Amino acid sequence: EPEVTQTPSHQVTQMGQEVILRCVPISNHLYFYWYRQILGQKVEFLVSFYNNEISEKSEIFDDQFSVERPDGSNFTLKIRSTKLEDSAMYFCASSLGGAALETQYFGPGTRLLVL
Amino acid sequence: RKEVEQDPGPFNVPEGATVAFNCTYSNSASQSFFWYRQDCRKEPKLLMSVYSSGNEDGRFTAQLNRASQYISLLIRDSKLSDSATYLCVVILYTGGFKTIFGAGTRLFVKA
Numbered sequence: 001e002p003e004v005t006q007t008p009s010h011q012v013t014q015m016g017q018e019v020i021l022r023c024v025p026i027s028n029h030l031y032f033y034w035y036r037q038i039l040g041q042k043v044e045f046l047v048s049f050y051n052n053e054i055s056e057k058s059e060i061f062d063d064q065f066s067v068e069r070p071d072g073s074n075f076t077l078k079i080r081s082t083k084l085e086d087s088a089m090y091f092c093a094s095s096l097g098g099a100a101l102e103t104q105y106f107g108p109g110t111r112l113l114v115l
Numbered sequence: 116r117k118e119v120e121q122d123p124g125p126f127n128v129p130e131g132a133t134v135a136f137n138c139t140y141s142n143s144a145s146q147s148f149f150w151y152r153q154d155c156r157k158e159p160k161l162l163m164s165v166y167s168s169g170n171e172d173g174r175f176t177a178q179l180n181r182a183s184q185y186i187s188l189l190i191r192d193s194k195l196s197d198s199a200t201y202l203c204v205v206i207l208y209t210g211g212f213k214t215i216f217g218a219g220t221r222l223f224v225k226a
Contacts, residue, residue: 033214043159043202043216056211091158099212100147106158 002026004107006092012113013082021077021110023092032075033093033104034067036060043091048099049075082114116141118215119205125221132193136220138186138203145215147206148179150188152199153219159202162188193224 005024013019025032034046047057049067064080075094079086089109095102120139128134140148148165163170165177165186176189186203203217 042218045214048212056213058213099214100206103161104214106160108158
C-alpha cells in the first residue's frame with residue numbers, strides 16, 4: 001500500500017538555525033499539507049499546497065515558514081529561524097483530491113526539538 | 116468557543132463495551148467531517164468519514180447533525196486494539212479549505 005514518507009524521523013537543532021523537513025507524498029496525489037502537533041496538544045493545520053502554490057494557510061504559518069515542491073516527488077517545509085516553541089511533531093499529508101472530499105494520508109512525522 | 120470541541124476523557128471501558136464519543140463544531144461553514152484515530156506518538160489515521168445520513172463501518176457508527184453542529188462516534192463490542200485517541204476532524208471553507216482537528220478523546224479498553 002502506498003504511503004507518505006518523511007525524513008528525518010527526528011531532528012535536533014539550535015534556536016535560530018534553519019531546518020528543512022522533507023516529505024514524499026503518495027505518487028498520484030495532488031494536494032499536500034503540513035501539520036504540527038506540540039507534545040500533549042492537538043494537531044494543528046499549517047498549510048495546504050496544490051498546483052505548485054499555497055492554497056490555504058493558518059495563522060501559525062508566518063514568514064518564518066515556507067513550503068516548496070522542488071521536484072516531482074518531494075514536498076518540503078522550511079523553518080527559517082527556529083524558536084524554542086517550534087519544538088513539535090510535524091506531519092506531512094497528501095490527498096488525491098481536495099480535503100473536503102478526499103482522505104488525507106499522513107506520514108509518520110518528524111519530531112523537531114529546538115534547544 | 117473552540118472550533119472543534121471534544122470531551123478529552125479518558126474513557127476507561129471493559130472489552131465488549133459500547134462507547135460513544137461526541138464532538139461539536141462552532142463554524143457553520145464547515146463542509147466535511149471525519150473521525151481519525153491516533154495511537155500514542157503516531158500519525159493520525161482515518162477511521163471514517165461522517166455523513167448526514169449516518170454511516171456504519173463494522174463496529175463503528177458515525178452520525179452528523181448539521182442543525183446542532185454535532186458529530187458522534189459509536190464503537191460497539193470494544194476490543195483492546197481500539198485503545199487510542201479519537202480525533203474529530205472538520206474541514207472548514209474560508210476561501211480555501213482548512214482542516215481543523217479536535218483535541219481528541221482518549222479511550223482505554225481493558226481486559
